[in-house]
Amino acid sequence: MQTMTTDPGGIEGPAIPIPVHDPFSPLLVSRAAPVELAGLHLDSPAVQALREAGVVLVVPLVADGRLLGTINLGPRRSEQEYTTDDRNLLSTLASQLAPAVRLAALARRQEEQAAERERIDQELRVARVIQQTLLPRNLPDLVGWEIDAFYRPAREVGGDFYDVIPLEDGRVVVVEGDVTDKGVPAALVMATCRAALRAATLRAEDPGEILRLTNDALHEDIPPTMFVTCFCAVVDGGTVRFANAGHPLPILVTDDDSKPVRATGMPLGMLPGSTYEVVDISVPPGGVLVIASDGVAEAHGADGSMYGFQRVADVVRGAADPAGAVVDDVDDFAVGAQEDDITIVVLRRRNSAADSASSFRSTLLEFQLPSVDGIERDAMDRVMEAATNVGMDASRAKKLGTAVAEAVMNAAEHGNGFDPERPVDVVVSDDGSVVEVNVTDDGPGASGSVETPDIDAKIAGEQGPRGWGKFLIDQLVDELEDQIVDGRHVLTMRMRKEDT
Amino acid sequence: MSLTVNTEVAEKVLLAHLDGDLDRAADEPLAELEAQFGDTSGVVLDFTDTGFIASSGLALLVRLVRSASAAGSAVAAMGLDEHYRHVFEITRLDSVMIVTEDKEAAVAAVSGGTQ
Numbered sequence: 001m002q003t004m005t006t007d008p009g010g011i012e013g014p015a016i017p018i019p020v021h022d023p024f025s026p027l028l029v030s031r032a033a034p035v036e037l038a039g040l041h042l043d044s045p046a047v048q049a050l051r052e053a054g055v056v057l058v059v060p061l062v063a064d065g066r067l068l069g070t071i072n073l074g075p076r077r078s079e080q081e082y083t084t085d086d087r088n089l090l091s092t093l094a095s096q097l098a099p100a101v102r103l104a105a106l107a108r109r110q111e112e113q114a115a116e117r118e119r120i121d122q123e124l125r126v127a128r129v130i131q132q133t134l135l136p137r138n139l140p141d142l143v144g145w146e147i148d149a150f151y152r153p154a155r156e157v158g159g160d161f162y163d164v165i166p167l168e169d170g171r172v173v174v175v176e177g178d179v180t181d182k183g184v185p186a187a188l189v190m191a192t193c194r195a196a197l198r199a200a201t202l203r204a205e206d207p208g209e210i211l212r213l214t215n216d217a218l219h220e221d222i223p224p225t226m227f228v229t230c231f232c233a234v235v236d237g238g239t240v241r242f243a244n245a246g247h248p249l250p251i252l253v254t255d256d257d258s259k260p261v262r263a264t265g266m267p268l269g270m271l272p273g274s275t276y277e278v279v280d281i282s283v284p285p286g287g288v289l290v291i292a293s294d295g296v297a298e299a300h301g302a303d304g305s306m307y308g309f310q311r312v313a314d315v316v317r318g319a320a321d322p323a324g325a326v327v328d329d330v331d332d333f334a335v336g337a338q339e340d341d342i343t344i345v346v347l348r349r350r351n352s353a354a355d356s357a358s359s360f361r362s363t364l365l366e367f368q369l370p371s372v373d374g375i376e377r378d379a380m381d382r383v384m385e386a387a388t389n390v391g392m393d394a395s396r397a398k399k400l401g402t403a404v405a406e407a408v409m410n411a412a413e414h415g416n417g418f419d420p421e422r423p424v425d426v427v428v429s430d431d432g433s434v435v436e437v438n439v440t441d442d443g444p445g446a447s448g449s450v451e452t453p454d455i456d457a458k459i460a461g462e463q464g465p466r467g468w469g470k471f472l473i474d475q476l477v478d479e480l481e482d483q484i485v486d487g488r489h490v491l492t493m494r495m496r497k498e499d500t
Numbered sequence: 501m502s503l504t505v506n507t508e509v510a511e512k513v514l515l516a517h518l519d520g521d522l523d524r525a526a527d528e529p530l531a532e533l534e535a536q537f538g539d540t541s542g543v544v545l546d547f548t549d550t551g552f553i554a555s556s557g558l559a560l561l562v563r564l565v566r567s568a569s570a571a572g573s574a575v576a577a578m579g580l581d582e583h584y585r586h587v588f589e590i591t592r593l594d595s596v597m598i599v600t601e602d603k604e605a606a607v608a609a610v611s612g613g614t615q
Contacts, residue, residue, distance in 0.1 A: 046518060052575050155519065215610065373524055373525070374523070374524075374525065376523065376552075376554055377521060377523070377551075377552055380552065395582065395583060398583045399586075400551075402583070402587070405552070405554060406554065406555050407541070409555075409556070453591070455562070455591065455592040455593065455595060455596055456595075456596075458562045459565060459566055459569070459596050461566065465559035465560075465562040465563050466555070466556065466559040468555035468558050468559065468591060469555040471591075471592065472558075472587065474591075475590040476587075
């Protein structure tokens with residue numbers, strides 16, 4: 001409450017607060033007129049303070065039954081008492097001033113509230129950006145599979161999330177989760193849950209075990225009223241091994257059928273020590289596994305009906321962009337503002353026939369080696385491991401590894417002249433059936449066909465003992481290509497995973 | 501892993517156990533081995549514990565065969581895995597050294613020298 005005190009010299013005096021609980025406050029409200037302190041018998045600390053400050057007359061500013069402030073007057077300069085006219089004048093002044101003060105106070109409060117809203121909005125916008133960085137920026141290329149995902153929170157930030165976490169052996173863990181509640185509290189739990197899941201994948205590769213570890217970690221860290229439903233799968237060849245902590249059932253969609261697939265388990269963060277059933281499902285080529293959060297199936301249409309999982313399956317079947325097709329269809333179906341966060345993850349098993357026709361090729365491994373002696377062993381081991389991990393049989397992987405060893409030695413020696421500053425680049429990629437290795441150096445490259453060394457001439461000393469590298473490479477791999485790309489020499493070796 | 505060569509001689513056959521990688525760095529250990537060829541009728545190379553054979557290693561084997569030949573010794577190989585048997589075939593190294601299944605066959609193959 002504002003008070004204005006005028007001392008006898010006409011100078012503004014100290015502001016003396018009149019608290020609501022002080023008996024003087026209701027008295028001023030009820031009188032709504034100037035009050036002379038001289039004749040006032042009231043046990044009031046405020047009145048005492050006013051008297052000590054030399055105030056003799058208090059004019060309340062009252063609007064809507066509330067004391068907004070007072071005009072405090074000292075003795076008149078003429079040392080006479082305030083007249084009835086004086087008081088009437090002050091009453092009139094106060095009655096006109098009070099609404100203006102009230103209006104000014106309201107306007108100020110609105111300005112403060114608007115500034116506060118803007119600050120919160122700004123913070124939410126930043127939170128949204130931060131949350132989006134917690135979602136995978138790029139979905140990894142996965143041999144034999146296409147992964148597609150869509151996420152849209154109902155509010156600025158949300159409690160849904162998905163993640164794709166590569167394991168060391170080249171397989172990936174796919175998760176989708178939904179935190180109870182929406183907005184900021186859910187977003188905070190989402191971030192905690194994502195971190196716990198990622199930590200769990202460092203310790204376990206089984207989806208049931210990943211969820212068990214996450215549940216135990218999360219139970220400690222989130223409020224007892226909150227929990228997280230979560231689907232967790234490891235994709236391996238044509239099989240999806242998954243566990244489910246109370247998340248909506250994933251739907252397996254094939255050409256002629258669609259069915260939800262079930263694995264039981266409690267939502268994360270509810271009960272410590274929960275265990276999770278693990279289920280393997282075989283997804284045929286062309287088959288799709290859809291994991292959609294409840295914001296999809298529970299979207300409401302104009303007639304009050306829900307979107308439902310069957311419609312998800314119908315839309316996904318045959319769609320080129322399955323996640324996008326479902327979202328478009330949900331948007332057409334639903335009325336009003338989006339009620340809940342929407343997240344869709346789609347795992348589509350590639351059709352192997354279509355695969356070989358497509359140019360899809362995923363990078364398995366990329367590394368650089370200095371051009372020094374002895375790098376070949378490391379290159380060989382890394383390429384062999386990568387090739388074996390994507391299903392190349394051991395003997396073919398060894399041939400490819402040996403060829404790569406020869407290629408990096410040639411690149412270091414002949415391409416880069418053993419200059420340690422000039423790197424040899426190695427990129428290993430896979431299109432599902434053929435592993436390709438590109439070894440790049442700064443040399444001019446070799447043109448023409450590969451010469452066959454003559455062992456007899458070598459033994460006879462008519463030919464140098466060396467010169468076997470390129471010949472060996474050519475003999476060991478299925479295809480060999482020599483080219484100049486952007487001014488650098490690239491040797492491309494291709495090896496089928498299996499003997500044909 | 502650098503190459504270690506352990507040798508033993510039985511009835512004028514030099515048995516050399518090649519433990520480690522056969523690459524450029526194997527030059528010196530193999531040269532030391534070649535220096536022992538004088539009194540032998542045959543040389544058996546045991547590849548059982550050989551990890552990686554680079555083309556530079558194949559070149560060293562050519563040099564070794566030439567040295568052995570100059571000393572009148574034949575060279576046999578044993579303990580090659582399937583992969584390196586294939587490498588010996590495509591480089592035709594198997595035409596200048598006798599690739600055998602085991603030690604007995606290898607020793608028997610080189611006992612008579614190069615004649």
